[in-house]
Amino acid sequence: MKWTTILRVLLGALIPVCALLSPGGLAQAQTVKHGDVEVGQRGLAGDRASSKFQEYRQLPTGLFLNRLHLDLGDGNDNRYLHLRATRVAQEDQRVLLSLGLYGRARLDLEWDQTPHLLSATGRTLFAQSPSGVFAMPLQTRQDLNKLVTTDTNPGQGGVQPDLNALGNLINGTARGVDLSTQRKTGKASLRYTPAQEWDVRVQYSIEDRSGAKPLGANFGFNLAELPEPVDYRTQEFKISSEYADRRWDARFDYSASAFNNSVDAMIWDNPFVTANAVGSPSRGRLGIFPDNTAQNVAFSGAVNLPQATRLATTVSYGWRRQNAPFLPFTINSAVAALPTYPALPATSLNGAVNTLLTNVSLTSRPARNLSLNGRYRYYDYDNRTPSLLFTKYIGYDNQLSGDARRSLPIAYTRQNAGLDLGYQFVKGASLKLGYGWENWDRTHRDARKVDEKAFQTALNLTPADWLALRTSYTRSARKTHEYDAEEHVAHETFPQGESGLGQHPDLRKFDMASRDRDRVEGMAQVTPVDALSFSASVGYANDDFVESAYGLRGDRNGNVSFDVSYSPTERFTLFAGYTWEDYKYQQKSRQRTPASGSNPANDKPANDWLSDMGDGVNTVIAGLSGALIPRKIDLDVDYSVSKSKGTIQTRTPGKPDIVTTAQNYPDTHSRLHQAAATLRYHLSASVVPRFEYRYERYSSDYFYRTNLSPFMGAVDASTTSAAFLGATQPDYRAHIVSFVIGYTF
Template identity: 40%
Template sequence: MALLVGAGLLLGGPSAVAQLDLPDHTVKGEGEFGVRQIYGSHGSSKFEEYRHIPSGLFLDRLRLGVEDKEQRQFYELRVTEPLERDQNYQLRAGRYGRYAVQFEWDQLPHVFSNTGRSLFRGGADDLTIPSLVRSTLQSATTPTANTATINTTVNENAQGIDLRLQRKTATLGASYTPTPGWDVQFSYGNEHREGTRPFGANIRTNNTSGFNTVELPEPTDYRTHDVRAQAEYTADRWSVAVGYVGSIFNDDHTSLTWDNPFRTTDSATLGAARGRHALPPDNIAHTASLSGSLNVAQATRLMGTISYGWWRQDEPFLPKTTNSLLSPSALPAASLDGKINTLLMNYTLNTRLHRDVSLTARYRHSLLDNNTPERIFDDYVQADSSVVTTDRRNLAIAYTNHNAGLDVGWRPVSVVSVKAGYGFERFDREKRDANITNEHSGKGAVDVTPIDWLLLRASYLYSQRRFDEYDHEKFVGEHTFPSGEPAGTLPQHPNLRKFDLANRNRNRVELLGQLTPFEPMTISATYGLGKDDFKDVGFGITSDNNWSAGLDVFYRVSPRVALFTNYTREEFKSKMRSRQRGGAAGDTAANDWASDMTDIVDTVGAGVDVGVIPERLDLTLAYSIAVATGQVRARPLGTPTVSGFTAENYPDTKNRLHQLKAALKYHLGENLTAKLSYTFERFVNRDFQTDIMDPWMGAVDSGANSSIFLGARQPSYEAHFVALSLSFRF
């Protein structure tokens, strides 16, 4: 009833479409407002993960524009979903062809979960647990876990917590064109991200069970300042531009400190009473650029860009431990003194050798020069419970990249277009497992339009990447541990290959067909295939393949009826091989295992547009469903010798999203439309990783007896939206 009353009030306002009559200006505008009600079980965080849809009165959009009679000056206001957590406002003003000023305010929520519960209290970056709760949990883990006491204590004392972020961005921009050749632009952006999100950390408990997990509510209070400026001059045959981009990042919280739920005092062997973890550090980045273009000849154009950047980060180091009973050596420096310089050079030459032959040559050079000091740390603290007296060095990872390519286009006849190209990419890396990688690629494409209602397109790419030398110990391990790795520690397996460095053969195929057999019908079909085969891989990803196919059909049955439908299927399959070593004695092929991972997504949609009463009443119906499934199949490749090692299949994951939309539009006049709409959404989530999450998971896994979680889930939901709105324009 409230919905109908509200709609009646809205429709009762014919003045909403009256044109403003100003002596010296023309005013134009459009918008939609109404009343909305939401029903169903929509309490899941997934329902409003990146949006805000409240019941009640709403303003979907509003645009107001003002011009002077000579159409020289303009003013414009755009508003989307005001007073909601995903609202947007834009204000523009200026003089056509001369200058403009724009301000934008944008908000975007991100809801992680609304089922979270936590034992922690206190300030945002200093989390505490009531002393009675900690002492009870400490007693319950001595000498072995008393699961009943832990379960009762955790669940009775865990309180609800909001796990969400809110992003707010303000942007001010200006452009100025004093003469037809000059263009000057400036913008300043200020983004603030604030809220709480899940954060995983390790602890030691009051027994010798090893490391355990504590999931914390991480405070997020980021502010990013973004400054951009550019001046460009364009002449008849050439242009030149200079630019600057600056970014300043500030985190209001430098670190996160928390109580150990299972320890009230420090222990020299069983861990600290409190834990601490660094949060993203403050940093600053500057980039200056010079770009230009030149028409070398009538059919030849050269374009180039050179940019230089310098990034700095000098956040003070945290102490090595919070444990008062441990005495590690002093830090080698008070802060990082992080310094990275970047260089980018990008050149492109376009030319037409013949009326039907074009040539494009490209070269790109990028450099990341890491001048951060590499310091030796005499020792390090492991899980706040022991000092490991082994030298470790931080690594200043750097690289140089060269990328070159040549593409040729040829139109032998008017209905056929052919393209072919060659590409080369080289990476020279410092402090990575492989020192050099070279990749050669060849590609080809053909477009055929045999008749004006048929387009066929096919493309193929093949590439080979090979490393020069792959040796983790030589390029990484010996630098990280200058005095050798700790006794009893297994180094990285020499047959492990990381996917971004491994030898790889890549194949890519793309097909497209567009068909218009007769004027009211359009059919479009696509197919894509990708195959990445990683060569000579002992352990790691051995293959990564995917394919997709899609079909879209639009058919206008009559001037009043149109049908549309679509279907897409995507499949992703990868294979991995690894070894469960569990110590030097287990480093045998008997403990090898393999895993096959498959993700499949099917999306189907269909709908109809009907002009029920020509130029008066329209009906739109649309339905879509997306189904995603995930599979992980694991198997041993030998007879395992490591105790407790099993390679087994994970439960399948599946989620479905149903959407049904119906809208009935009644045109009250040329510029006024009333709309009654209904939307149905059902999200079904089946994920063994999160479906049963609670603050204490010992009842499911005894290995989690001394771990604490947030119990963050994203349950299924079902929602019904009913809205009555009025849209106008003038």
């Protein structure tokens, strides 16, 4: 459907709504019913330069409009207008305007903004044009080329460049760059109810994303980290119609979306090379997200049957298209001039994916204390994109490879079925038994057929009004049939049957590998008296990849949490909570040399290595809320701290005879402290000023982000011919003080 047609449909649908709202003039009939506004003054102090401080928000100093609510209606409470605005005129503002006629029509106009500050320390050597071209001064590139090719220590193997001179030139030339994105979404939604049983909805939305995010651009032997331009627009149109009465209902849905990227490709200078040559490009080029469209149509319905039974079904069909022109193999003119330079197998992808979804569910209560729930789901991802054979390819704009590569239209069918039986054997006690089945049928993946069966039992107990207990246990087993570890690689990387696959034949990918899973969950809610309530939950899951000699072999995670609330008087409430989360993973691999020609692979078990990884998070919250003087002065105080730790412990159980990359990595840590206090003074029923103080402190220790700068050659010699952005998220400590006046009318 063309977008001009969509807009005509939307505008046409607005006509009857406007007619409903306009008799007598909506504005003339309106009277103010309710509203409130909050205006404040904010001050900031502390070390808050880190992007982490305002990662998804904006906290401007000075005067700000925090909230504006307005409700209008006519004297008969038929027509209405609602306005909701928060953080007005800020980068994270949201505005919603709703107007309508109760029971007949409603129009919503919404505007929403979401910022994302990725880093405030980014610096780049490049100047960017709007079309996605990143250029450097020729003199700077010539100076860098001379430095990386001049050997300052001929007595040592390889070229030993002057690291100090390189660092001074790169760090001194790099300039600040904005690494942030901004999402702006506008939405218009119309709901029209011509009859009590009939509902029609139309919606149009447009979302723009702009800014820049870090991207690593590789030449094979050196790299340049770039601020990838973000300039996306996504438009979406939806229409639905539903009819429902006491016995049955039916619904139709249609949706269409279009994604447009104003930058088709990125082109950048090689900071260390100034002239094209085979194996040494002076520029790089990379295609980024292409334009694409998607449409979907769905029919759903439900009917009530005898014996308290209801049958519901949904059938949905969608189609996705992408046909952006292919870029040439390379921007390197020296490679493109070779007599063996290949032609593209097609001018564009002609990408086409069709999807089919079917859902069927049956719920029944054949007896007062017995319930049944059956379900079936079928999803087919039919990838009709042509499979293209690239007889040769050029990696990193570097040089021509004689190997062939084939694009694979990966597709799959997924089926799910389940049956649950619930039985209430006494009042306040019920038991649930469940069975589930899942089947995957994939193409161009290592395992074509995968089945999983799951059994579940759950017990709910409410022996008293003040006590509720719930527990459940699930056991599932996933079985892979005829796993071929090299099928995908062979089809894609060696389509003509070459040997020398580097992948270990016993490696199993975790999303297709056979797996046994056990999951236990429990929950308790206790309210012995009205003033005291307590809740706790616990969970544990263990995944055992029973047939994976290599790859992910185990995945265990657990969590414990509790919350308590106590009101010693009607004026005060105290609360506290704690959450513990723990995740453990185990994987096994082998340092090996693939087969090459007549030389077999080095497949000695002594070259195996094991890795144990873990992530843990502890969170504590506490606070109080109450009235210092009833109906006059209120006080809210809360504090929270969250600590996380990550570990990677790697070892070689044998005595390897080739160099292994297995090593232990430093532990990672992060902490976030937050404390807040709010004091409200009820000056009158309509005027409530308040004083707010907030303290935040964030600290982290991530070895891979420590001391990042545009030049890292002094830290790692392998990055001598590289230019980074130096994008970090430093620690911060901030004090936020606000004075806000709220007025209700």
